[in-house]
Every structure is written in C-alpha cells, then in structure tokens.
Amino acid sequence: MARFAGGIHPAGCKQYSRGCAIGRMPPVREVWVPLSQHIGAPALPAVQAGERVLRGQLIGRAAEGLSANVFSPVAGTVQGIVTHISPAGKKKEHIHILNDFSDEHVALAPLCDRTRESVLGRIAEAGIVGMGGAGFPTAAKLNVRGRADILLVNAAECEPYITCDDRLLCEHAEQVLRGARLACIACGASRLLIGVEKNKPEAIAALAPLCAAGEEVKPLRTRYPQGAEKQLIYGCTGRVVPEGKLPADVGVLVVNVHTAYAIWAAVEQNEPCYERVMTISGGAVDRPANLWVKNGTRLREIAEFCGGHEECGRIVCGGPMMGEAVFSLKICTAKTTSALLFLSEKEADAQESSVCIGCGKCVQACPMGLSPVFIEEALLAKKYGEAKRFGAASCIGCGCCTYVCPAGRRLAQSVTLAKKIIRERGV
Ligand code: SF4
Numbered sequence: 001m002a003r004f005a006g007g008i009h010p011a012g013c014k015q016y017s018r019g020c021a022i023g024r025m026p027p028v029r030e031v032w033v034p035l036s037q038h039i040g041a042p043a044l045p046a047v048q049a050g051e052r053v054l055r056g057q058l059i060g061r062a063a064e065g066l067s068a069n070v071f072s073p074v075a076g077t078v079q080g081i082v083t084h085i086s087p088a089g090k091k092k093e094h095i096h097i098l099n100d101f102s103d104e105h106v107a108l109a110p111l112c113d114r115t116r117e118s119v120l121g122r123i124a125e126a127g128i129v130g131m132g133g134a135g136f137p138t139a140a141k142l143n144v145r146g147r148a149d150i151l152l153v154n155a156a157e158c159e160p161y162i163t164c165d166d167r168l169l170c171e172h173a174e175q176v177l178r179g180a181r182l183a184c185i186a187c188g189a190s191r192l193l194i195g196v197e198k199n200k201p202e203a204i205a206a207l208a209p210l211c212a213a214g215e216e217v218k219p220l221r222t223r224y225p226q227g228a229e230k231q232l233i234y235g236c237t238g239r240v241v242p243e244g245k246l247p248a249d250v251g252v253l254v255v256n257v258h259t260a261y262a263i264w265a266a267v268e269q270n271e272p273c274y275e276r277v278m279t280i281s282g283g284a285v286d287r288p289a290n291l292w293v294k295n296g297t298r299l300r301e302i303a304e305f306c307g308g309h310e311e312c313g314r315i316v317c318g319g320p321m322m323g324e325a326v327f328s329l330k331i332c333t334a335k336t337t338s339a340l341l342f343l344s345e346k347e348a349d350a351q352e353s354s355v356c357i358g359c360g361k362c363v364q365a366c367p368m369g370l371s372p373v374f375i376e377e378a379l380l381a382k383k384y385g386e387a388k389r390f391g392a393a394s395c396i397g398c399g400c401c402t403y404v405c406p407a408g409r410r411l412a413q414s415v416t417l418a419k420k421i422i423r424e425r426g427v
Pocket residue numbers: 365366367368369370372394395396397398399400401402411412415
C-alpha cells in the first residue's frame with residue numbers, strides 16, 4: 001500500500017455513533033428542498049405553488065449543462081418556491097412542501113436493460129450526485145468513454161465523528177457493491193477497488209467475501225485525509241494524479257459509498273435520490289445516531305429528535321475538518337449532508353490566533369506538499385501571484401495545517417481564500 005506524505009492523526013471520535021444501527025428520522029411536517037444540491041447550475045422548478053406532489057416525484061429539472069434533477073422526499077402540497085438559507089449561509093431557491101403524511105409514492109419506470117447508456121441515463125435521471133460532500137453530478141463524472149480502467153469506491157470515511165458510510169457498508173454491503181458494479185458499467189472500468197481505512201474491520205469483513213474476480217477491498221492505514229481523492233488513488237493504486245489533472249487522466253474514477261448505494265437504488269429499485277443516511281454526533285448530543293433523513297429537513301428538527309444542544313461549542317454540517325459551521329438551525333439538509341455535529345466547548349476548542357513561531361509543522365502536515373505559512377503571508381500582503389507560485393491552487397481544503405498550528409492560525413481558511421481569489425481574478 002502506497003502512503004501519502006503529510007497528513008495527521010486526529011482523534012477519531014467515532015465511538016459516539018459507530019455502533020448505532022441505521023434508523024429513520026420520523027416524518028416532518030414541512031420540508032424546504034434546495035434546488036441547488038450539487039455543483040453546477042441549480043435545477044429549474046418543475047412544480048408550482050398549490051400543486052400536489054408524491055414522494056419520489058420530480059420537482060426540480062436539471063438545467064442545461066452541469067446540473068441535477070431534484071425529487072420530492074414527501075407526499076404533500078407545494079407551498080411555493082422560496083428563498084431559504086443554504087448550508088453555506090447563502091440565500092438560495094428551495095421548494096417548500098407541506099407533508100400530508102399519506103406517503104403516496106411514485107417510482108421511476110423500470111430499466112429494460114443494463115447497457116452503459118441506460119445505466120448512465122438512469123444515474124442522471126435519478127439526480128445522483130457525489131454524496132461524500134462534493135456534489136458533482138455522478139452521470140457527468142462517469143461519462144468518460146473508456147478512459148478509466150479502475151472504479152474506486154471511497155469508503156475511507158477519514159473525517160472524525162462521521163460513521164454513515166461505515167454503517168451503510170456494515171448493513172448494506174451487497175447493495176453498495178452492486179451499485180459500484182453498475183458504476184463500472186457506466187464508465188467502462190474493468191477493475192473495482194474499495195478503499196476502506198483499517199479502523200472499520202466490520203465493514204471490511206462484510207465486503208471482502210462478496211468480492212468477485214476483478215474486485216478487491218483495499219484496507220488503508222488510518223490517517224487523515226486518506227479519503228481525499230488524490231491520496232486515496234495513490235493509496236489504493238500507486239498512481240499519482242499530476243497537478244492540474246483529474247483522476248480520469250490516470251485511469252481512475254472515484255465514487256463515494258453512499259453514491260454507489262444510490263446508484264443501486266436508482267437502477268434496481270427505481271428510486272431517485274431524495275433522502276440519505278446522516279450521522280448525528282458529538283459531545284453535545286444526547287442520542288447520537290445514523291439516520292435516514294429526507295432532503296429538505298430542517299436541522300432544528302434533527303436536533304430535537306436526537307437531543308442536540310443548541311447552546312454548545314459549535315454546530316457543524318459535515319465533518320469537523322472540512323464541514324461548515326452552522327449559524328442557523330433553519331438550514332435544511334441536502335443530498336451532500338453527511339453529518340450534523342454538536343460539539344461541546346472542549347471539542348470545539350477554538351484557540352486564539354497568535355503570531356507564527358516558524359515551527360514548520362504546517363508544511364510537514366500538508367498532504368499536498370504546500371507551504372501554508374507562506375501562502376498566508378502572501379495573502380495578507382495581497383501578493384496573489386506569490387500565493388499562486390506557492391501552490392495555493394492545489395489546496396484540497398483538508399484543514400491539516402490549521403489542526404497542527406501551535407499558534408492557532410486559521411491557515412486552511414487563508415489558503416482557501418487565496419485559491420478563490422486566484423481563480424476569480426485569473427491570477
Ligand atoms: S494548505 Fe490546503 S491542502 Fe495543505 S494542509 Fe492546508 S488545507 Fe490541507
């Protein structure tokens with residue numbers, strides 16, 4: 001197994017929810033379903049205020065170019081197309097639906113064959129996007145016309161606290177594997193690898209006996225960010241994705257565990273993507289859980305169901321390393337919302353920022369071989385060309401530099417900002 005340079009070994013904190021079998025969030029009275037749950041253009045509303053919808057009905061049609069369909073997670077009546085706060089804190093269009101609790105349901109039409117075109121078409125039709133957090137429309141990712149020989153399932157789940165992928169594998173390994181095989185058909189890959197950190201022995205034991213010829217589970221060392229795309233590809237295949245290139249350029253495509261499960265559901269169960277398993281965890285939640293949650297559910301209702309304390313150190317959507325701090329529990333879940341964390345004051349541990357002491361730890365920890373301290377200096381001096389020369393554009397936002405800095409400098413935020421400025425201004 002190839003080992004990537006840098007990285008860190010934070011406390012996993014998976015003990016809160018690792019043993020929690022997947023349950024289901026009780027039905028909620030209202031949902032606000034985001035029309036933008038993916039990278040690319042927001043979906044266009046396919047329903048109007050006053051219209052009755054069924055669970056599984058198309059309510060947002062993918063726009064031209066890169067986009068994804070959106071489906072109703074409940075049966076009920078559309079109240080309107082409204083602006084609502086997105087997890088990133090921005091106002092975005094959502095479809096507000098009042099649940100009538102009838103749970104009337106409509107499925108996609110069964111697929112009559114499993115050709116590459118049919119499977120790709122179904123993945124697009126079902127609105128499947130990268131559910132590990134990226135939200136890239138999966139059909140567009142898999143449509144590489146034979147350029148990839150390996151389909152790699154990202155089951156590393158290296159972010160602390162999060163256990164939803166682990167639970168999906170423990171309880172639904174067969175379905176995840178079948179979904180991954182369908183992804184192989186869609187992209188033309190002849191080999192299927194599943195990269196799992198060694199700290200998930202139950203998932204490895206569930207998967208390994210199911211693998212056929214050309215399929216293999218790759219146990220990986222437990223080190224953050226093992227699940228970052230380039231690091232995962234290197235760890236599982238030894239292939240290096242050069243700077244500025246994509247995984248497909250080295251013959252690999254990566255899909256997340258939940259994405260593979262969603263492909264299985266879309267092709268074999270005719271179910272589009274309108275709900276997902278989320279981890280609810282942290283030291284400030286009374287009942288940690290892994291739950292099926294409908295897209296468009298307000299965080300407040302999840303907090304109430306699980307006993308999440310609003311007055312805690314920090315609330316985070318996603319993992320503590322790469323997730324977004326939550327400023328309002330009115331925010332609603334999306335296809336990419338893998339976790340909701342209620343961190344205690346001790347867990348949040350927001351250290352005051354002080355001057356750099358030149359220890360070099362951020363440089364050692366960066367898995368992309370960057371010098372975060374110099375990029376931050378360049379950013380503060382508004383020398384964006386210099387930030388670019390130090391490689392800011394290659395930052396994967398993993399947060400390792402911030403984690404190790406004894407001076408408490410928010411290096412990852414600075415490097416991410418430098419990357420954004422470089423991109424936007426064409427530096
Ligand atoms: S500079 Fe970017 S890639 Fe490097 S450690 Fe910091 S956040 Fe991660």
